[in-house]
Amino acid sequence: MSSTEGRSADRVVRSLVVRCADWPLVAAGATPDQPAVVIEGGRVVVVSPAARAEGIEPGHRRREAQRRCPSVVVYPPDHDRDARLFHAIGAALEHITPRIELSVPGVAAFPTRGPSRYFGGDHALAKQVMTAVAGIMVGLGWPDSVGVGVADGRFVAEQVARVGGVTVLEPGTSASFLAPLPAGMLGRPELCDVLRRLGISTLGAFAALPAADVVARFGADGLVAHRVAGGLDERPPHTAPPPPHLTVSIELDPPVERVDQAAFVAKGLAERLHDGLDAEGLACTRVCITAETDTGACNERIWRHEGALGVGAIIERVRWQLDGWLNGPAVLRPTSGVSRLTLIPDEVGPARGRQLGFWGGETAADERAMRAMARVQGIVGVAAVTVPEVRGGRSPIEQIVRVPAATVELAMSRGGQPENDQSRFVAPWPGRVPTPTPALVLPEPLPALVCDQRGSVVAVSGRGALSAAPATLGEQNIVDGAVGAVGAAAALPIAAWAGPWLTDERWWDPVAHVRRARLQLLLADGRAVLVCCEHGRWSIEGWYD
Amino acid sequence: MFDTGGVTASPSPSFLNAGPDPGTNPGTDPGSVIRRLSELIRPVTFAREQTLPVLEPLAPLLADGALTRGSLLRVCGIGATSLALSLMAAGSRDGSWSAVIGLPELGLVAAAEHGLVLDRLALIDAPPTRRSAELIAAVLDGVDLVLLDARMMLSGAESRRIAARLRERGSVLIMVEPVCSMAPVIALSQTSRTRTSTARTSMSQAAGGWSPDVVLTVAGSQWQGLGEGHGTLRRRRVRIDAVGRGRAARPRQLEVLLPADQGSVDVID
Numbered sequence: 001m002s003s004t005e006g007r008s009a010d011r012v013v014r015s016l017v018v019r020c021a022d023w024p025l026v027a028a029g030a031t032p033d034q035p036a037v038v039i040e041g042g043r044v045v046v047v048s049p050a051a052r053a054e055g056i057e058p059g060h061r062r063r064e065a066q067r068r069c070p071s072v073v074v075y076p077p078d079h080d081r082d083a084r085l086f087h088a089i090g091a092a093l094e095h096i097t098p099r100i101e102l103s104v105p106g107v108a109a110f111p112t113r114g115p116s117r118y119f120g121g122d123h124a125l126a127k128q129v130m131t132a133v134a135g136i137m138v139g140l141g142w143p144d145s146v147g148v149g150v151a152d153g154r155f156v157a158e159q160v161a162r163v164g165g166v167t168v169l170e171p172g173t174s175a176s177f178l179a180p181l182p183a184g185m186l187g188r189p190e191l192c193d194v195l196r197r198l199g200i201s202t203l204g205a206f207a208a209l210p211a212a213d214v215v216a217r218f219g220a221d222g223l224v225a226h227r228v229a230g231g232l233d234e235r236p237p238h239t240a241p242p243p244p245h246l247t248v249s250i251e252l253d254p255p256v257e258r259v260d261q262a263a264f265v266a267k268g269l270a271e272r273l274h275d276g277l278d279a280e281g282l283a284c285t286r287v288c289i290t291a292e293t294d295t296g297a298c299n300e301r302i303w304r305h306e307g308a309l310g311v312g313a314i315i316e317r318v319r320w321q322l323d324g325w326l327n328g329p330a331v332l333r334p335t336s337g338v339s340r341l342t343l344i345p346d347e348v349g350p351a352r353g354r355q356l357g358f359w360g361g362e363t364a365a366d367e368r369a370m371r372a373m374a375r376v377q378g379i380v381g382v383a384a385v386t387v388p389e390v391r392g393g394r395s396p397i398e399q400i401v402r403v404p405a406a407t408v409e410l411a412m413s414r415g416g417q418p419e420n421d422q423s424r425f426v427a428p429w430p431g432r433v434p435t436p437t438p439a440l441v442l443p444e445p446l447p448a449l450v451c452d453q454r455g456s457v458v459a460v461s462g463r464g465a466l467s468a469a470p471a472t473l474g475e476q477n478i479v480d481g482a483v484g485a486v487g488a489a490a491a492l493p494i495a496a497w498a499g500p501w502l503t504d505e506r507w508w509d510p511v512a513h514v515r516r517a518r519l520q521l522l523l524a525d526g527r528a529v530l531v532c533c534e535h536g537r538w539s540i541e542g543w544y545d
Numbered sequence: 546m547f548d549t550g551g552v553t554a555s556p557s558p559s560f561l562n563a564g565p566d567p568g569t570n571p572g573t574d575p576g577s578v579i580r581r582l583s584e585l586i587r588p589v590t591f592a593r594e595q596t597l598p599v600l601e602p603l604a605p606l607l608a609d610g611a612l613t614r615g616s617l618l619r620v621c622g623i624g625a626t627s628l629a630l631s632l633m634a635a636g637s638r639d640g641s642w643s644a645v646i647g648l649p650e651l652g653l654v655a656a657a658e659h660g661l662v663l664d665r666l667a668l669i670d671a672p673p674t675r676r677s678a679e680l681i682a683a684v685l686d687g688v689d690l691v692l693l694d695a696r697m698m699l700s701g702a703e704s705r706r707i708a709a710r711l712r713e714r715g716s717v718l719i720m721v722e723p724v725c726s727m728a729p730v731i732a733l734s735q736t737s738r739t740r741t742s743t744a745r746t747s748m749s750q751a752a753g754g755w756s757p758d759v760v761l762t763v764a765g766s767q768w769q770g771l772g773e774g775h776g777t778l779r780r781r782r783v784r785i786d787a788v789g790r791g792r793a794a795r796p797r798q799l800e801v802l803l804p805a806d807q808g809s810v811d812v813i814d
Contacts, residue, residue, distance in 0.1 A: 369642035372687020
């Protein structure tokens with residue numbers, strides 16, 4: 001072990017991480033040479049190598065992904081399936097070491113101390129693991145997506161595994177490996193955003209900040225990120241085992257053979273575990289789930305989570321684990337039902353509670369509103385509830401569009417900018433009519449007639465000159481395509497006007513090309529209106545109400 | 546004045562204003578006991594003290610200088626949409642959610658310019674009439690500021706039920722009837738007296754059996770900045786008349802810029 005010297009808080013556990021890149025796609029049955037993505041919550045979360053080559057990146061919307069690669073195959077997320085199929089990898093690793101730790105399907109880790117000694121060094125161990133896992137991955141058709149990394153600390157090992165192939169970092173070199181990596185690796189977008197604006201772009205620069213200052217500015221979560229950036233584990237490793245009385249266990253009689261039954265039992269069990277932890281002010285960050293059958297077969301996995309494992313998270317992990325075991329391939333399947341289920345809090349820490357977001361995040365009001373929206377969707381249908389999203393454009397109807405509330409994360413900011421920063425509507429759109437914007441924007445522009453003193457329709461030349469000063473605004477009836485003005489009674493006199501604001505949009509596209517001229521008109525009755533001329537036809541776009 | 550020194554349990558009115566008698570022990574003096582008890586049972590906050598903030602320039606328009614939770618407002622006239630949006634701005638900025646029911650014409654850019662936080666805004670299409678009441682009640686459960694299209698038709702019983710729900714949940718419901726047709730509008734140049742009476746009429750005959758707590762009428766709108774072929778619309782001077790019930794019964798009048806140069810509402814310099 002490298003770092004036996006130094007304070008105990010700075011000691012790290014040398015770990016091996018096996019990472020199967022794009023696992024959800026592997027589990028979904030995609031092939032590496034096929035452009036495929038998994039979309040969750042309206043955003044791309046997993047991208048296949050072929051799709052990445054087409055320019056699709058995580059975070060894109062479905063439409064953006066399909067624009068970059070029209071033939072992309074979109075898979076829905078299915079965590080249960082991912083976990084079930086990953087059981088095969090876990091079973092292969094079990095031949096090498098009994099202590100496998102899982103966080104998300106696709107990534108498995110274990111401390112190397114024992115197995116490394118047994119197999120004759122980190123390199124030999126890593127090669128052994130690679131052979132075992134690659135054998136399975138070749139069978140699934142994804143031979144190149146396995147990465148095995150050995151390093152001081154789990155986070156570093158996972159970053160090393162991302163490289164692909166077998167990589168072993170010598171003891172003591174973790175910090176120097178991490179230093180040049182971008183701070184975005186920490187997977188905390190809000191923190192990284194602040195760091196970027198502070199001029200800190202690499203993990204090394206962040207790790208160089210004094211820990212006390214990081215805590216003062218970013219709190220407990222910032223401290224975790226700071227430790228990780230410095231090559232340490234998220235939390236100081238626990239020297240003392242958790243108190244054994246916290247372990248909860250239940251006998252199942254008759255034995256349970258279905259996963260949903262087991263998950264139901266696990267709910268009560270997880271609640272008992274939490275009550276025990278709560279009473280001592282602890283939270284569980286790593287849990288060991290053990291299932292035994294009557295015939296003595298036993299399945300044990302360690303699940304970890306960056307935060308604390310709540311009741312729901314534990315139930316989900318029990319389901320994942322048993323799904324893989326009970327419904328897996330016949331060689332691994334137990335011969336009888338599960339008769340005993342045990343939850344061992346493997347690593348506990350002081351419960352810090354769930355803090356409301358420092359940078360906004362979800363508040364009680366958000367939660368209440370989201371519940372109400374869910375009910376409203378039940379009454380009027382999912383499509384009838386929309387939220388605004390800033391898009392950009394020249395006309396008032398383009399700048400902010402309505403997107404179905406069901407497709408976005410309601411608690412998250414959709415402007416991508418500080419709240420109410422009006423510059424976001426203004427910046428890159430020449431030809432836009434200046435603020436204020438009409439408070440009423442007609443969903444369908446209303447055909448109208450803008451006439452001059454003599455009653456003929458005002459025309460706009462290609463250079464933006466008006467044929468005459470507009471004098472009246474009238475209604476227009478379209479009868480069989482012919483345009484006929486209604487009598488002068490319906491025409492409203494214009495007191496003042498300005499414009500035109502000309503836009504010539506998408507001139508490169510013969511179909512979508514539009515040339516428009518917009519005028520602001522102030523009517524004699526005190527109302528103001530925004531009118532638009534396209535192909536010589538006037539219509540009302542909005543009222544300045 | 547009665548001498549209350551020897552009386553222990555008689556509810557004499559002088560208890561309420563009797564000062565500490567130098568001859569008796571202040572702990573057992575009935576007057577101080579009652580005062581102490583009344584301190585204990587006094588409500589912590591009155592219903593009217595539970596409010597949602599409004600932007601500073603609009604505060605003189607409302608009885609408490611803020612939107613009373615559980616109240617129903619009706620906004621009408623040319624500029625009603627802008628006024629309704631400005632009324633919601635401060636609450637939205639302070640973390641409340643807002644929802645718009647119906648009103649497909651609402652300009653979302655204008656809403657942002659008036660100060661609504663788009664991240665906490667939900668837009669709900671007008672439901673079929675038979676489900677309107679159910680929908681409004683569901684929205685009121687979770688949203689503090691609700692903007693309702695006044696063109697939605699509800700029966701008298703339904704609107705009364707919603708008003709009760711509104712008071713219970715402590716949200717604020719603002720009804721707005723946008724003026725966006727080509728029909729000419731009668732120039733609003735009336736004397737102050739007839740204006741008030743118009744507002745009262747519009748309050749009593751409020752559509753669909755609603756009985757708003759406050760009716761705000763925008764009148765005398767004057768745009769500034771636009772010329773004969775030059776300039777742009779910059780700001781609008783409006784006069785707002787408020788008439789209401791109960792604490793809001795005294796008619797109020799306010800002249801503001803709506804919108805002002807920055808797009809929101811401002812006082813007239």
